[in-house]
Amino acid sequence: MFTCRSRLKLLAVCFSLFASGVVVPCVLVLYVRQSDVTAGGGRAPDSTGRRDGGGRLTERRDAASYREDIEELKRQVAELEKIKMSARNELLELGEKLSQTMVTLSAPSKDSRHLTSRGGGTGGEENEKKTQHASKMAPLNCPPPPSVAQPPPIVILSPLHTAAVVEADAIGGAISDRCSFPVCFDYARCPLTRPFSVYVYGGAGDPIPGRSFPLDHVTKRALIDILNSTSSLAPRPQDACLFVVPLDMGVWGAGGLEGLLESLPHWGREGTNHVLLALHSGPHHAPQVGRAITVGNVLRATPTSRFRSGYDVLLPILPGSHGNPKLTTLPSMLPEMRSFLLYFSGNLLPFSSRATPTSPGGLELAALETLRDALRGVELVAIDTACREGGVAEGMATEEGEWALCGNSVTRLDGHAHSTFSLILPGRRGGVATYTHLLESLQAGSVPVVVGVAILPLDDVIDWSRIALLVPLGRLAEIHYILRGVASVTVTQYRLQGRVVWNAYFSSLRGGVSAVIALLRQRTGHPPPLAPDYVGRTLVSTGMTPESGTSPVFVQNWTVYAGDIWNRPPGPFYSYPLTPYKPLPLSGVQYEGVASSALLLLPPHIVQAGGTTGEEFENYLHGNTPVEHFTMVMLTYQRNDVMLEALKRLRGLRYLAKVIIIWNNEEDPSGSIEWPDIGVHIEVVTVGVNSLNNRFLPHSNIETEAILSLDDDVYLRHDEIQFAFRVWRENRDRIVGFPGRFHVWDVRHGGWLYNSNYTCELSMVLTGAAFFHKYYSYLYTYWLPREMRDIVDEYTNCEDIAMNFLVSYITRKPPIKVTSRWTFKCPGCPETLSGVESHFDERHLCLNRFTKVMGHMPLLFTQYRADSVLFKTKLPSHLHKCYEYI
Numbered sequence: 001m002f003t004c005r006s007r008l009k010l011l012a013v014c015f016s017l018f019a020s021g022v023v024v025p026c027v028l029v030l031y032v033r034q035s036d037v038t039a040g041g042g043r044a045p046d047s048t049g050r051r052d053g054g055g056r057l058t059e060r061r062d063a064a065s066y067r068e069d070i071e072e073l074k075r076q077v078a079e080l081e082k083i084k085m086s087a088r089n090e091l092l093e094l095g096e097k098l099s100q101t102m103v104t105l106s107a108p109s110k111d112s113r114h115l116t117s118r119g120g121g122t123g124g125e126e127n128e129k130k131t132q133h134a135s136k137m138a139p140l141n142c143p144p145p146p147s148v149a150q151p152p153p154i155v156i157l158s159p160l161h162t163a164a165v166v167e168a169d170a171i172g173g174a175i176s177d178r179c180s181f182p183v184c185f186d187y188a189r190c191p192l193t194r195p196f197s198v199y200v201y202g203g204a205g206d207p208i209p210g211r212s213f214p215l216d217h218v219t220k221r222a223l224i225d226i227l228n229s230t231s232s233l234a235p236r237p238q239d240a241c242l243f244v245v246p247l248d249m250g251v252w253g254a255g256g257l258e259g260l261l262e263s264l265p266h267w268g269r270e271g272t273n274h275v276l277l278a279l280h281s282g283p284h285h286a287p288q289v290g291r292a293i294t295v296g297n298v299l300r301a302t303p304t305s306r307f308r309s310g311y312d313v314l315l316p317i318l319p320g321s322h323g324n325p326k327l328t329t330l331p332s333m334l335p336e337m338r339s340f341l342l343y344f345s346g347n348l349l350p351f352s353s354r355a356t357p358t359s360p361g362g363l364e365l366a367a368l369e370t371l372r373d374a375l376r377g378v379e380l381v382a383i384d385t386a387c388r389e390g391g392v393a394e395g396m397a398t399e400e401g402e403w404a405l406c407g408n409s410v411t412r413l414d415g416h417a418h419s420t421f422s423l424i425l426p427g428r429r430g431g432v433a434t435y436t437h438l439l440e441s442l443q444a445g446s447v448p449v450v451v452g453v454a455i456l457p458l459d460d461v462i463d464w465s466r467i468a469l470l471v472p473l474g475r476l477a478e479i480h481y482i483l484r485g486v487a488s489v490t491v492t493q494y495r496l497q498g499r500v501v502w503n504a505y506f507s508s509l510r511g512g513v514s515a516v517i518a519l520l521r522q523r524t525g526h527p528p529p530l531a532p533d534y535v536g537r538t539l540v541s542t543g544m545t546p547e548s549g550t551s552p553v554f555v556q557n558w559t560v561y562a563g564d565i566w567n568r569p570p571g572p573f574y575s576y577p578l579t580p581y582k583p584l585p586l587s588g589v590q591y592e593g594v595a596s597s598a599l600l601l602l603p604p605h606i607v608q609a610g611g612t613t614g615e616e617f618e619n620y621l622h623g624n625t626p627v628e629h630f631t632m633v634m635l636t637y638q639r640n641d642v643m644l645e646a647l648k649r650l651r652g653l654r655y656l657a658k659v660i661i662i663w664n665n666e667e668d669p670s671g672s673i674e675w676p677d678i679g680v681h682i683e684v685v686t687v688g689v690n691s692l693n694n695r696f697l698p699h700s701n702i703e704t705e706a707i708l709s710l711d712d713d714v715y716l717r718h719d720e721i722q723f724a725f726r727v728w729r730e731n732r733d734r735i736v737g738f739p740g741r742f743h744v745w746d747v748r749h750g751g752w753l754y755n756s757n758y759t760c761e762l763s764m765v766l767t768g769a770a771f772f773h774k775y776y777s778y779l780y781t782y783w784l785p786r787e788m789r790d791i792v793d794e795y796t797n798c799e800d801i802a803m804n805f806l807v808s809y810i811t812r813k814p815p816i817k818v819t820s821r822w823t824f825k826c827p828g829c830p831e832t833l834s835g836v837e838s839h840f841d842e843r844h845l846c847l848n849r850f851t852k853v854m855g856h857m858p859l860l861f862t863q864y865r866a867d868s869v870l871f872k873t874k875l876p877s878h879l880h881k882c883y884e885y886i
Contacts, residue, residue: 015212033141060651071518076138083498088417144444163735176270179311181523184291188274190241198227201264216248219279222513230529232517237266240273242520247278258288274519279317285334295516297435297494305453314457315505316435317512318409318443322494326505327785328849333416333443333495334855336488343419344368345384346410346433347392361401364425364451367476375480382415383423403433409440415446420484420491424450431455442467442502445855448484450478458505459565478754497567499855504571518572527557531574531778533700538670540661542675547655549629550703553577569810570783578705580732580773582623601867614880621655622727629657630706630771632727635695637664640673643712652676653718655725657704658683662697664690680776693789695767698777705732707777707843711768714824723886724818727866728771735815736808736866737770743847743859752851754801754843758822763808765815767800770805771823780806787853791846797839798846805850805858814862818886822882 062356117354176184190196196472200223222666223246227233243266247257261267267274270290278296307314348361365385372383390407403425408414416422426516427434434453441448452458452473456464464470471482505515518528554577565572591599621627632650636643643661650656661684663669667685675682683701695709706728708721716738728736740762746753780789784806792799804815851857870881 009084013434031759069749070101076170101165108473120325149363155673167636176288177306178746179291181311183564184272186524190524190526192525194239196232196521196524196529198225198232198238198242198244199234199237199266200224200244201243204282214248216246216278219277219509220246221515221550222510223277223517226510226517229859231518232521233528234309240505241524242275244272244275244277247276259288259416261292264342275516277513277516279509288871293520296637297432304507309455310460312360313516314435314455314459314514315512316439317506317509318436319427325503325511325854326853327503329785330443332852332856333445333492333499336420336495338378338418338420338446340382340419342383342421342423342449343415343703344382344423344425344437345387345389345415346425346437347385347406349400349402349404362401364476368423371477371480372571379480381480399833403435405433412437412440413415415506416446418420418442419446420450420660421444423466424448424453438468438500439506442498442506445495445499447486447498449493450481458515458519458566461522461572462501462505463564463567467494467501468495468715474710491812496856500569501567504569514573522572522582525695526574528687531576531698533686534770534781535695535700536685536687538683538701539683539686540673540675541664543659543681544679545658545681549704551578551628554699555582570779574782574886576775576778578773579775580705582625582732585626587624614882617747617882621726621729623726625729628706629655629704629705630708630727631657631697631702632659632708632710633699634659634664634700635662635664635692636712637690639712640669644673644676646710646712646714647678647682648676650680650713651676653659653678654722656680658701660699660701662687664694691793693780693792696777696780696803697782697798698774702774702777705775706719707769707774708771709767709769714769715820716769716884718822719883719886723868723883724771727816731816732773733807733811734813735765735767735770735772735804736818737767737815739764739766739769739824740764740815740817740819741766742861743857752844752847752848752857754840756840761861761863762817763814763861764801764804765817767803769821770815772803776803776807776810779810785853788850791849795842795846797842798850801846805854808860809854809858812858812860814860815858816862817865819865819867 005533022647049461097432127445177315198222202217207549213454223244224233237243243264245261245264248603259275261271264274271292272290274292276292276294276296278294293312295315297314348365355759368383368385372381372385384406387406390411393405393407411628419803422437422440422444424434424441435457438448438450438457448468449471450464450468451471456462469482469486470731471479472739474484503511505511554575634643650659658680659678659682661682663686665686669684683703684698687697706725708725710716720738724738728734740759741756741764742759742762743752743764744753744755745751780803784802787803788805809812847857868882868886871883873881875881
């Protein structure tokens, strides 16, 4: 780097050049003018050659003398311009020398990093040439991330029966009672160089079932099915990271279970890396499980049973949750404030009537009864402490101080569904009633008010403060004051977040088992499994393939999954190669490491800082993100002529990487079809089923983040498509397109109506001409409720509405409409689906049925559209607009 002395010398040279070239001439000119004014009495001569108010000139100034003065001033100005240009050139030369010196000085450190990462070799000249060539081809493209060949970690795989963990006597006491992952888990069996794998006891060829082991076969089947679907099932125990025992705790006592656990062939020493999966109610006393991780409804789920926070997992599953949840049966998210403010039903065992303030649970009972009596006639609350309706639920334990459930699930869900809040009190043992009330309140959309409960399900990954009001037990008597301070909009946020968590983790046995696997995978440091691409049957592959256009995948590796993925959809179950949430690079990063000679080859608007208009804007993509391309997906059905004409219009379209035709016809395309040469590759893919949902399949041959979904009867100019692409690049998480629509409430008959009229606000952009991110293709196929895709197939309609529902639900943002286009006309086209008389009636029904599935209307309104920056701006004659018609 430069020394302090060299920096001072450079600063002195620059200052002297500036002073000699600019400051000194300006001072001389001012001095001459001031002297002339002073000699004339402080006033300038008038047109007659006289001075006002002081002395007269001895002679008149004629026209010739004025011309001479003007010529002299011109010569002085020209000389100053020469001095200015000379100083500017010298400063540029000094700047270039400075850049070269800095590159030279930093080269050793770069070479050392290169040698360290590549294992030898220089290639400096070749890299410099590549850098210059890249700057010529794509001057605004960010440099690619360094390709570092990182050596894999050393794999030290411990044997099955010897775990490389801390010994119990090394820290004193029974280590199994205070296990944590760093202490009791053997990471050596789960190297990051090998996929996450789980061995399930009781599988094919396993000797456990013949020994009458208390296996939960229902859970086992769900577990094996989920592991198979993600390629995480270990066929051999030697390859397993975890060993799962799906237990039926209802038929065994602790003593007998401990003996069977020790006899497991891979239990080893204290069950290291074993998981006891008991998702149904079991005994209130916990067996000694050593270092095994317990996952259960009530197993070891209280402080008296030595629940090891951050190690054991509490995951209650409601009875009857074996099948897929029926989302259409769930209560709506509206109205925000329901009939009753607060709901609670329970009986303090053995009998509430015998409880006293000194008995277990007596204080809670007294506070509830006092609250109920105080609010009678003032506030509508539903507090039942004696199970007056329905009696005590069957199968409840009778331990003193435990709250028993009242009635059945139907009556309790009805109580939750009519209440804004539901009270959740702590249990003394096991907590069956506590967690049943909690899950039922989430299911019914009632905001849980959790009072004094120390352990909540999956609380190391779920943020319960966004779902429930967490209140100390000592504030139970003031609960009414707290609830009245909660705004209705906050109630809605609690309710929406509760529905997200309920749907993902607690609504079904499959969801609960998937959550357990995802949590254990995250604890071991493995990323979620890759979301699968759909591989269709390619019927036609023609045209040239561009040299570039593929978007980089897994840019952030698995660091993107270290955030708050458990508390937002789609959850922690898949890794997505492309997401719209990449952080934006810093301005100027594209110029880092580029030689000064290459920088001079950049467009004039960059080198001269003249801004971007007209031709410069059209030739470069600009923006905050690197240069990229998009894939066009066109769905067609028995309209070959219309499709071919649409393809011909794409010739010369910039930034188009590929065209994929979704062939919904029953018969394959004939060999007589002459596919046009449009300059990019064309692939015709069939799925085998005629479904509008095929438009949004995550096809494996879509290799870009941006997808332009275009109907075959839609005509768009190239500049319109390019402008929409630019807008999408700045709003990657939203739908950006042309035809706008909106939803409106039918005040006469109730329900939602679909409307395509011209309006000043809109809530949907139809995907017949719109950009969206490939990430949403994965969500549409693997996360969107199956009921919504079935409705699309039922009506052969509404797939565009379903995609708008999905994106608005995920982002809580409306789409973006571009340009003034509202409808499209296709003269000579055959009749379209939208021309059928029942088309709009079906779309009304879709809106209401989709709303029922999601529990609320997720669409949001927007009151603006996007146009070019210089649209309708008056420009000087030498400048040109970004787009002539946009």
